[in-house]
Amino acid sequence: MAAFANQQLHYHHRTDLFGRLRNPGAKLRSGPTRVRMSLQENAPSLAVVGVTGAVGQEFLSVLADRDFPYSSIKMLASKRSAGQRISFQDKNYLVEELTTESFNGVDIALFSAGGSISKEFGPLAVDRGTIVVDNSSAFRMQDGVPLVVPEVNPEAMDGIKAGKGKGALIANPNCSTIICLMAVTPLHRHSKVVRMVVSTYQAASGAGAAAMRELELQTHEVLEGKQPTCKIFQRQYAFNLFSHNSSVLPNGYNEEEMKLVKETRKIWNDSNVKVTATCVRVPVMRAHAESVNLQFEKPLDEDTARDILKTAPGLVVIDDRVSNNFPTPLEVSKKDDVAVGRIRQDVSLEGNYGLDIFICGDQIRKGAALNAVQIAEMLL
Amino acid sequence: MAAFANQQLHYHHRTDLFGRLRNPGAKLRSGPTRVRMSLQENAPSLAVVGVTGAVGQEFLSVLADRDFPYSSIKMLASKRSAGQRISFQDKNYLVEELTTESFNGVDIALFSAGGSISKEFGPLAVDRGTIVVDNSSAFRMQDGVPLVVPEVNPEAMDGIKAGKGKGALIANPNCSTIICLMAVTPLHRHSKVVRMVVSTYQAASGAGAAAMRELELQTHEVLEGKQPTCKIFQRQYAFNLFSHNSSVLPNGYNEEEMKLVKETRKIWNDSNVKVTATCVRVPVMRAHAESVNLQFEKPLDEDTARDILKTAPGLVVIDDRVSNNFPTPLEVSKKDDVAVGRIRQDVSLEGNYGLDIFICGDQIRKGAALNAVQIAEMLL
Known part of the structure; x- marks a missing residue:
């Protein structure tokens, strides 16, 4: 903290x-x-x-x-x-x-x-x-x-x-898009993002207050060895995770994932940016996390990226490798700022053309x- | 089921x-x-x-x-x-x-x-x-x-x-590598994987039985409004998630992530395959999930991929888009087979050169x- x-x-x-x-x-x-x-x-x-x-x-x-x-x-x-x-x-x-x-x-x-x-x-x-x-x-x-x-x-x-x-x-915009672009846009402005691979860790709150209550109730039930009440998601959420509950479209993406793809293009006014996403609900109450892999048009080294993110509005950098301290959903819960960390050069792309980052933001608040x-x- | x-x-x-x-x-x-x-x-x-x-x-x-x-x-x-x-x-x-x-x-x-x-x-x-x-x-x-x-x-x-x-x-091999390669290798044999972007959703069991007990204890405590006992991970795990607890290396990757990178190369006997990974602990007991984005040397369409995976040993395909039924960690817990689903053509890569998949496997058992x-x- x-x-x-x-x-x-x-x-x-x-x-x-x-x-x-x-x-x-x-x-x-x-x-x-x-x-x-x-x-x-x-x-x-x-x-x-x-x-x-x-x-x-x-x-x-x-x-x-x-x-x-x-x-x-x-x-x-x-x-x-x-x-x-x-x-x-x-x-x-x-x-x-x-x-x-x-x-x-x-x-x-x-x-x-x-x-x-x-x-x-x-x-x-x-x-x-x-x-x-x-x-x-x-x-x-x-x-x-x-x-x-x-x-x-x-x-x-x-x-x-x-x-x-x-x-x-x-x-x-959709919560996942807002939280993602809060961290990615400052980098994109410096070195154009050409492709982005996003995997989300999404909280119950995105499905409303009733989903949060169901997660709490189910957790009580499972700890007591009872069958969990499954009304909102039709499956066990406590101590489990599952592919996002929005409808799956003919291309195999769910609606939540295609929001990330399409909204990013509209917000950036860039119809060429390539985005793919996998959206998953995890048993967390009200803040989303996102693992984001970025490919840039020009090289961007991680130190420059960290400096850019440190001065970006509405963003806080938590990136302490020594003490393994990085953003968590709980820390950003009920907070305004989006947190970003795990900023590192992607080892799978040569010449500093890639970065991996991890982002957390309160879904109800900034989302x-x-x-x-x-x-x-x-x-x- | x-x-x-x-x-x-x-x-x-x-x-x-x-x-x-x-x-x-x-x-x-x-x-x-x-x-x-x-x-x-x-x-x-x-x-x-x-x-x-x-x-x-x-x-x-x-x-x-x-x-x-x-x-x-x-x-x-x-x-x-x-x-x-x-x-x-x-x-x-x-x-x-x-x-x-x-x-x-x-x-x-x-x-x-x-x-x-x-x-x-x-x-x-x-x-x-x-x-x-x-x-x-x-x-x-x-x-x-x-x-x-x-x-x-x-x-x-x-x-x-x-x-x-x-x-x-x-x-x-490491649990995350085993579970990943169980699903990816059959595709790789058909159409060589040139790059793989992995984000994990890892269970408590990977840190041992004491970590599982701590997650259970913490969950009780948090539901009762008490401060959680943090001995294994030095942070709240219940209703939260965090970057994998293994040491972070000078390149910014943690050890768990570099295992995925290096072990994949050794197991496939392919020093050229590009892998990047982000490893995250989620409040799940004993099965890992992995969101995997794949880039192939030659095109591979999703129907062919699904057929390949359906006949692969030790693997079960759960990929029902209509009822939004895909692999979950709970379903594979204490089971031998690794489950794979969300098999879809990556919209960010043209010409069927990419696929996104979602994998779950029991960490203690097949892992x-x-x-x-x-x-x-x-x-x-």
Whole structure:
């Protein structure tokens, strides 16, 4: 942990041992209470869609942590969750049912309620002049919709910023893509990446709060010698791992893997970059890890790579070979920064044309909520 | 599990939910009781070195399962474990302390007691005419010592078989290498592999029975909100993962990774094959998984690859895209066969020059004890 402290990792939450949501499911969690309030009369009006979900709750937490200014905030969710109460920054809010009228007077809406909700309500919100930052995959590959990691391709927001005041869609990339590109892009800018082989170690949180609860429940059951409850994944997750649960496409890749392939091309605006990926769920709560092999157009030596990564925004380098201290998912859980380590010259490629690196990032935070709020900050 | 049944996966043990040793640590486990005994007068005399360890216990289990013939068997361990009793195939054995005299009259010795024990006692045993099958890394890269996976390079045993009756050293490859090459070699024989990028998902068992117990203990502790006991790995393993615990070498690779690089070259007798690897420990008990990206000299399409793998010995193909059913570590735990799936054409390489595959194999069994006993069977 010393490495983190030295490198000013952004500690917004105390990491618990488990990486779980503090009150999984039962009670809604409010963001940390801050002395300074972000409620300001001339600030934008906000809406959070899917506010009762894992990412929805994290939206609130991040908004509070970053003192995001707002004149009002609507808490929106499905009919099932409507009527619940949420305490946020010393105020009490009623969770309202998402309807076609929800976006009247809303400047910025943060969506994380699944692709079908986004497809139905995203365009309706835009028609009412709302800027939608959408965490689903619904619009990511759509022409004209910016797909943005603020540290990576802020220029993709130029069109939206120019049309200030008009409704628009902005897509938040998939968690695996965000975490990968946070570390790979600074290297790519120095020495173009021509091919990337990614293997992921993905946490339960990517499948939502219910998946995290199932992993916890199953672990209890297996330790007690009981048959595990398998509702979310239809298989044992505790003390096991499995190929990512998204649908497998005709080319044999699952959807999660093809997101890495396609989103990388769009974010880098480079249709030639070659990417292959294998996505795997591991029994970890809320942070993803990725083993990434990189091939470059020009040589890039590991010392230069390490120097580049050390100064990259939102990134922390943990690369201590002597004490075998490298990034772990638990260390980055509930943290803003993505961690990178195991930076080494690929022995399978001559002439410094390759590097292997290992990346960890909080799936709910930088992989989803934080990135979306950072996008929203670019609109202020 | 149906896929396994259909494909005649070798079920020697019922898999428990946890994949743990049945009696971790406390009581020694004997192999399953069989009606047919392998005790035969004209059969070789055996010794098991490190018999009280995780792999040592599995040696006994595999010998019994395979009706390995023997005229006598010595149970050898450190002074600390000497005096314990082991029941094996209806006979009671005293665990003896390993000494320089232990190998008098022993034809075949199976070693799994760590590299320093192998270095000290392996050559002494050879001097007494014993053939040593060594599971440590002590002699693997030594010239003249065959490094053998029986399904992969049986020809490496020719010299030893020709010198029948004389003492010799034979090395069992590292678990990750065995499991990887079981699936990759049949493809390599059809279409030469020129480069391989491996990312591993390694179980606790590779660090021994104490590591398995620590993972179990830590998981209990973390679920109860307690600080986890960190003796083996000096960090939290439960609900976490970390870069492999072996030493990191000056080139930035850890020893486990370089074993994959170097052992592959020796086993394939191909000093040109390019391998890079990232080795990671995941909170799984006793089976490893590996995500492997392959580049071939000549095109190899995925259908041909699948057909090749389906008929390869010791391998089972689990590759059901429709129901998202692919190999998992839990399914292969305590099983002999290595499982392979996610067989797909690499979208990052044109012209069918690449494949991605996902492999799982029991680390203690095919990754160690079974492979060693199979080597010993070649001597009969």
